[in-house]
Amino acid sequence: MSPKSIDASARFTKTEKSWILYDWANSVYATIMMAAVFNAFFTGIVTDPRGGDYWWSIATAAATLITAVLAPIVGSIADYKGYKKKLFVGFFALGLAFTALCAISNDWRVLFIGYIFSHVGFSGSCVLYDSFLPDVTVPERMDRLSGWGYAMGYIGGSTIPFLISIALIQFGSNFGLSTAGAVKASLWLTVIWWGIFTIPFLRNVRQHSYVEKPKSDFFSHAFSNILDTARKIIRNKGLLLFIIAYFFYIDGVGTIISLATSYGTQLGLGMLGMILALLVTQLVAFPCSIMFSKFSKRVGSLNMITAAVALYAVICVVGFLMGFLIEEAEIPAKLDALAAQGVILQNTGGNLTVINAALQDAAVPELLWNTQPAYLKAISNSTVLFWILATLVGTVQGGIQALSRSYYGKIIPPENSGEYFGFFEIFSKFAAIIGPLLYALTKALLGRSSYSILSIILLFIVALVLLAVGRGRMERR
Numbered sequence: 001m002s003p004k005s006i007d008a009s010a011r012f013t014k015t016e017k018s019w020i021l022y023d024w025a026n027s028v029y030a031t032i033m034m035a036a037v038f039n040a041f042f043t044g045i046v047t048d049p050r051g052g053d054y055w056w057s058i059a060t061a062a063a064t065l066i067t068a069v070l071a072p073i074v075g076s077i078a079d080y081k082g083y084k085k086k087l088f089v090g091f092f093a094l095g096l097a098f099t100a101l102c103a104i105s106n107d108w109r110v111l112f113i114g115y116i117f118s119h120v121g122f123s124g125s126c127v128l129y130d131s132f133l134p135d136v137t138v139p140e141r142m143d144r145l146s147g148w149g150y151a152m153g154y155i156g157g158s159t160i161p162f163l164i165s166i167a168l169i170q171f172g173s174n175f176g177l178s179t180a181g182a183v184k185a186s187l188w189l190t191v192i193w194w195g196i197f198t199i200p201f202l203r204n205v206r207q208h209s210y211v212e213k214p215k216s217d218f219f220s221h222a223f224s225n226i227l228d229t230a231r232k233i234i235r236n237k238g239l240l241l242f243i244i245a246y247f248f249y250i251d252g253v254g255t256i257i258s259l260a261t262s263y264g265t266q267l268g269l270g271m272l273g274m275i276l277a278l279l280v281t282q283l284v285a286f287p288c289s290i291m292f293s294k295f296s297k298r299v300g301s302l303n304m305i306t307a308a309v310a311l312y313a314v315i316c317v318v319g320f321l322m323g324f325l326i327e328e329a330e331i332p333a334k335l336d337a338l339a340a341q342g343v344i345l346q347n348t349g350g351n352l353t354v355i356n357a358a359l360q361d362a363a364v365p366e367l368l369w370n371t372q373p374a375y376l377k378a379i380s381n382s383t384v385l386f387w388i389l390a391t392l393v394g395t396v397q398g399g400i401q402a403l404s405r406s407y408y409g410k411i412i413p414p415e416n417s418g419e420y421f422g423f424f425e426i427f428s429k430f431a432a433i434i435g436p437l438l439y440a441l442t443k444a445l446l447g448r449s450s451y452s453i454l455s456i457i458l459l460f461i462v463a464l465v466l467l468a469v470g471r472g473r474m475e476r477r
Helices: 014-036 038-045 052-078 084-104 106-130 141-157 161-177 179-196 199-204 218-235 237-267 271-299 301-340 372-411 414-430 435-446 449-455 458-474
Strands: 346-348 351-354
Touching: 014 084, 014 141, 014 179, 014 199, 014 271, 038 052, 038 106, 038 179, 052 106, 052 218, 052 414, 084 106, 084 301, 106 141, 106 414, 106 449, 141 372, 161 179, 161 271, 179 351, 179 414, 218 237, 218 414, 237 301, 237 372, 237 435, 237 458, 271 301, 271 372, 271 449, 301 372, 301 449, 301 458, 372 414, 414 458, 435 449, 435 458
Parallel strands: none
Antiparallel strands: 346 351
């Protein structure tokens, strides 16, 4: 069915349901391979002295760079009649094949290569998947469709396989399954889940908007189209301001997602509690992604995106308070523990030094200072704040991503959706640089994790200013 014939208020068509289901299908890769299982396994088996985290960061950076470079080229070619589906199948097969390779190899160097190419396949298929949005529905239904896509991704691929994988890792030893074997089983689960639930997309989704393929100089036309699209984006001030604002706020969103666990660990929060909070985030994100799309019909997509960005600024403040409470209690707790050991301290210009000659190298055992009442109270209060933070993130995480995708899909030419979403992917991929650097720089200058997480609010403030400045131009689209 052509999207032009769909009534705005009708139920989802078979094509729309098939499109939504690919979010359910591919989210298993993002959870198992990128976030929760494979990365920890890979980091632990690397034998190179530079460490597993070093090679993981190299692999992630390489995959991100390759995808960012390829995205506009692939997008430009995908806009030609009959090519979008073929390219989607190619990237999907690439991701599936190299994920399977990771499931059968124990050599970390093979896993390194496998992860890079599987990541490129996953990301490339997502670029093309997003670009199919104008092909499967009308602009009036894009917010709703995009919201349901993210919602199904959260409740499906991000939750069910994750729980199965955690069960395999935690209890597999009772059935003779090693940790490595449990991880491999999780990777096979990823391959099977991703493959089976992509079948409806492959069968039912078609390219309806396209440009005719040139008779000659195929690739030169594609590169010419990329430059032409870049010029069009620059000339369209509303679109340009939106995509720059998107760059800043999605950088902040990605930074919070990627640093939440390490931030909590640094503050001394329990790993089990953080895993459960992650699950709460996924579960809350499911209904909220749908609710965001419903509210956007009443108040407008831009207003909902702006509200989500503002709420992320609040999340930064909650994260700051969570860390600040612990940091303020930690130093006095250590001093009390030292005093209990008979250590004499001297305050010189704000610097505390041990002056007992016999105790110059005195260290405070962690089990001694982290049982101080003030510190325990701070941990308890911050744990509550962490759960509040997780709930708030779940409330807006899916909604802001879904509405950003659908709003962008509504303001671009449908016949050039591949090219435009190729540029969208560039901004998405490179929007993972400023936030972590800002966090690290603040930590280096001020020495506190709480101030580091608060610094991320600058990204959301910049985005809010850009959205406010460009609102008139954007709303006229």
